[in-house]
Structures are given as C-alpha cells and as structure tokens.
Amino acid sequence: MGIHDNPAMTNTTTRSFDTLGLNPATLDNLRQLGYLTMTPIQAASLPTALAGKDLIAQAQTGSGKTAAFGLALLERLNPRRFAVQALVLCPTRELADQVAVEVRRLARALDNIKVVTLCGGVALRGQRASLENGAHIVVGTPGRVMDHLARGYLALDALTTLVLDEADRMLDMGFLDDIVTVTKQCPPERQTLLFSATYPEGIEKLAKQFMRSPEQVTVADGTAKSLIEQRFYEVTRPTRFEVVARLLNHFRPVSTLAFCNTKQQCKDLVTYLQQQGFSALALYGELEQRERDQVLAQFANRSTSVLVATDVASRGIDIKELSAVINVDITPDPEVHVHRIGRTGRAGESGLALSLAAMYEMGAVGKIEQYQKLPSTWYKVDELTPTGKGPLLPPMVTLQILGGRKEKIRPGDVLGALTADAGFSREQIGKIVVTEFTTFVAVQRDIARLAMDKLNAGKVKGKSVRVRLLGT
Numbered sequence: 503m504g505i506h507d508n509p510a511m512t513n514t515t516t517r518s519f520d521t522l523g524l525n526p527a528t529l530d531n532l533r534q535l536g537y538l539t540m541t542p543i544q545a546a547s548l549p550t551a552l553a554g555k556d557l558i559a560q561a562q563t564g565s566g567k568t569a570a571f572g573l574a575l576l577e578r579l580n581p582r583r584f585a586v587q588a589l590v591l592c593p594t595r596e597l598a599d600q601v602a603v604e605v606r607r608l609a610r611a612l613d614n615i616k617v618v619t620l621c622g623g624v625a626l627r628g629q630r631a632s633l634e635n636g637a638h639i640v641v642g643t644p645g646r647v648m649d650h651l652a653r654g655y656l657a658l659d660a661l662t663t664l665v666l667d668e669a670d671r672m673l674d675m676g677f678l679d680d681i682v683t684v685t686k687q688c689p690p691e692r693q694t695l696l697f698s699a700t701y702p703e704g705i706e707k708l709a710k711q712f713m714r715s716p717e718q719v720t721v722a723d724g725t726a727k728s729l730i731e732q733r734f735y736e737v738t739r740p741t742r743f744e745v746v747a748r749l750l751n752h753f754r755p756v757s758t759l760a761f762c763n764t765k766q767q768c769k770d771l772v773t774y775l776q777q778q779g780f781s782a783l784a785l786y787g788e789l790e791q792r793e794r795d796q797v798l799a800q801f802a803n804r805s806t807s808v809l810v811a812t813d814v815a816s817r818g819i820d821i822k823e824l825s826a827v828i829n830v831d832i833t834p835d836p837e838v839h840v841h842r843i844g845r846t847g848r849a850g851e852s853g854l855a856l857s858l859a860a861m862y863e864m865g866a867v868g869k870i871e872q873y874q875k876l877p878s879t880w881y882k883v884d885e886l887t888p889t890g891k892g893p894l895l896p897p898m899v900t901l902q903i904l905g906g907r908k909e910k911i912r913p914g915d916v917l918g919a920l921t922a923d924a925g926f927s928r929e930q931i932g933k934i935v936v937t938e939f940t941t942f943v944a945v946q947r948d949i950a951r952l953a954m955d956k957l958n959a960g961k962v963k964g965k966s967v968r969v970r971l972l973g974t
C-alpha cells in the first residue's frame with residue numbers, strides 16, 4: 503500500500519491511559535467508566551491519532567475502536583466553537599447510534615459537547631433543527647449526511663477530524679460515491695481516521711485518494727481474537743437444526759446470535775426453535791424498521807435467547823454480552839466468518855463461536871482455516887448433553903407500552919412508575935428503550951405479569967397506558 507506498517511504494540515508497552523497526555527477531566531471520566539487500561543487497538547492507534555496524523559486501523563467491533571477515535575477527536579475539539587468539528591461516517595443507523603452513545607459517554611466530563619446523529623429513516627426536519635441548535639460532532643450514514651450537505655443544512659468548513667468507521671462495510675453497502683462526495687467537502691487539512699475490519703482493494707484506493715501518508719496499525723493476531731473459543735461440529739443437512747438446539751441446551755448461552763446464509767433458512771430455523779420451546783426471533787433484510795427495532799430491543803434486553811440473522815441484516819448490531827455466535831451455515835467468504843465470530847468475546851469477555859459444517863461445506867472450512875491461519879478444532883455432536891435444567895429461558899421479559907416519544911415518555915418516567923409507584927426494585931428492571939410510538943421495558947421474568955398488571959392499572963407520566971407482554 504505504500505503505507506508505513508506499524509504492528510500493534512505488545513505488552514512490553516504500557517497500556518495505561520495516563521501516558522497519552524489526555525485532558526485530566528477525560529482521564530478521570532475513563533476511570534469512572536471502568537476503562538482502566540487501553541485495549542490493544544487503542545494502545546496501537548491513540549498515540550498516532552492524538553498526534554494529528556492520518557491513520558488506518560484494522561479493528562473489529564468490540565475491540566474498543568470507538569474510544570480509539572472518540573478520544574482523539576474529543577481532544578482536538580473546541581467546545582466554545584459552535585461548529586461541526588468532527589464527522590464520523592458509519593454504515594448503519596444502529597452503529598451510528600452506538601457510536602454517538604459512546605462518544606457522549608467519553609465527552610461527559612467536558613463542557614457541553616453536542617453530538618448529533620444523521621441517519622436515514624427519520625425526518626430531515628428534526629435533524630436540521632438539531633444542527634441549527636449547534637453541533638460539535640456529527641455521526642451519520644453517508645447518504646443522509648450527503649443530503650444535509652446538498653441542502654445546505656450542514657457545513658463542514660470547520661471540520662478538523664473525519665472518521666470512516668467500518669469502512670469495509672460502507673464499501674460493501676455501496677456507499678463509495680457518497681463517501682467521496684462528503685469527503686470532498688471537508689477541508690483538505692483535516693485529519694482522517696479510517697477503521698476497517700478488513701482491507702479490500704477499495705480501502706486502499708480510498709486511502710490513496712483522501713489520506714495523507716497514513717500510519718497503518720493492526721493488532722497482532724491472538725490478542726483481541728484469542729478470547730473467542732471456536733468449536734466446529736460436523737452435521738448433515740437434515741440434522742443441522744437439531745444440533746443447534748442441542749448446542750443451546752448444552753452451553754445455555756444467555757444471548758446467541760445465529761447466522762444463516764439465506765433468509766429462508768433464518769425463518770425455518772426460528773420456526774423450529776420456537777417449536778422446541780426456545781425464545782428465538784429472526785432478523786432479515788425485508789423487515790420494516792419498526793419490526794427491526796422491536797426484534798433488536800428484545801434481543802438486546804435479554805428477553806430473547808436467540809437472534810437468527812443473515813449477514814446483511816446483522817450489520818451494525820452491537821449487542822453487549824453476546825455469549826455465543828453459531829454459524830448455522832458456513833459462509834463461503836472467510837472474511838464474513840471473521841466478522842461473525844468477532845461479535846462475541848468483546849472487550850475482554852470470553853466468547854464462544856460454534857460452527858456447523860456438513861460435508862459439502864468442508865471446502866469453505868478450509869478457506870477459513872487458511873484465512874485465519876488457524877486449524878479448526880472439531881468436537882463431537884454426541885458429546886453434547888442436555889443439562890437437565892429444563893428449557894433455556896431468557897432471564898428477562900419485554901413489556902411493550904403503547905406510547906413513546908410522541909407521548910413525551912422518557913425512560914425515567916417508566917422506571918419511576920415501576921419502582922416508586924409499583925414498588926419494584928431497580929435491579930428487577932432492565933433496559934428501557936423509548937421509540938417514537940412505543941416503549942420497550944425489560945423486567946425480570948418472575949415479575950413480568952405483575953409488572954404488566956401494575957402498569958396497566960397505574961399511570962406513566964400522569965396518564966393511563968396500555969401495556970402488553972411481548973413474545974411469551
């Protein structure tokens with residue numbers, strides 16, 4: 503690539519954030535967030551990024567990459583200047599939302615930094631108003647950011663940092679032209695930080711066209727990835743679904759992301775798992791945004807055990823504490839395999855990646871071995887024993903409140919109704935997600951019915967609400 507190669511620092515280098523010369527308030531905040539040492543990708547990229555140099559970093563979701571660029575862009579930001587100084591382009595709305603959440607967390611010790619997300623599927627008008635109210639940082643998808651530029655709602659002349667997050671996926675999704683259009687409107691002296699899990703040819707072209715002598719960092723194999731335990735199982739076409747059920751009963755993961763190669767396979771597997779008494783939902787391309795939000799809310803709040811997804815539909819999902827990934831079908835593309843298994847075992851947690859392969863998929867397994875430079879370890883299906891603990895049930899149940907942002911409901915109102923009014927403890931309540939018209943609240947399984955009855959009988963934000971249980 504003609505780019506200086508700088509393999510990740512090893513553990514001989516200090517991994518403390520103190521060595522970076524960060525703002526003391528930020529350092530304090532990192533300690534409060536429990537970020538005690540840098541992750542390998544942070545150790546490898548922060549010195550370069552903080553020095554203002556362009557950077558190409560190879561990093562998976564879960565490696566701590568958001569903080570790697572987030573800390574760098576925050577350090578350069580002038581809170582008193584009310585203009586967009588950093589732009590982060592992401593492939594999907596979900597990822598943009600997660601990046602915005604993480605950047606806000608990292609910024610909370612600094613003066614009133616405004617982060618605005620600009621993604622499709624939402625009216626332009628509200629986004630325009632947020633921009634007019636002043637934004638320091640914009641996080642968005644290329645198409646929508648381009649729209650705002652074209653209409654003159656967004657100006658990038660004060661931009662100091664441009665981040666391309668999951669650049670390979672943005673290219674996969676056909677965003678190249680949009681990225682080029684947006685990048686051309688950024689000041690030429692800005693810093694560009696590019697994060698990508700893989701380096702297809704398009705990335706090199708993008709870098710040549712828009713980056714200035716970028717440093718390249720990769721995290722040596724075996725650091726981030728070693729926390730993922732990969733197990734392969736030989737199956738036949740007719741036994742595949744049954745083996746998925748046996749794996750779930752054997753390992754009993756709280757949250758499993760199961761990948762299939764086709765939408766039909768996803769639907770069939772979900773039907774099978776539901777018949778077997780598992781709590782499983784499917785995520786595939788054609789779901790409406792509303793259905794997609796509902797499925798993701800139920801999986802993220804641990805009230806659904808298994809999410810069965812195609813690769814395309816799963817893009818950008820970032821579910822913390824994903825205990826297992828199951829490759830129900832082996833993907834013919836080894837890079838996709840690495841993306842899939844990278845969803846588990848994040849930020850220091852250990853994860854389980856289980857792959858099912860029939861004879862006709864052994865060629866694909868061979869390609870994966872070559873790509874990972876790792877022989878696969880095979881286990882016997884016969885050794886999978888049910889634990890005898892009864893069906894695998896998710897720890898939480900989702901209550902759906904018919905009412906959301908339109909009714910001015912906020913998470914605190916729901917929490918108040920359940921704790922102060924209904925007398926539940928904070929620990930019995932899980933994630934609360936408020937969308938435009940509806941609110942999802944996770945509660946512990948054993949109080950679900952009672953919680954629903956109490957909410958239906960009581961009030962949220964001074965008003966009666968209608969509440970139902972989802973998926974039970």
Ligand code: AMP
Pocket residue numbers: 536537538539540541544562563564565566567568569604820822848849
């Ligand atoms: P990311 O790869 O940016 O999606 O980050 C994955 C997760 O790791 C996020 O939940 C972060 O909050 C968390 N994280 C990032 N950096 C650190 C760190 N240095 N120590 C502990 N957790 C971290």
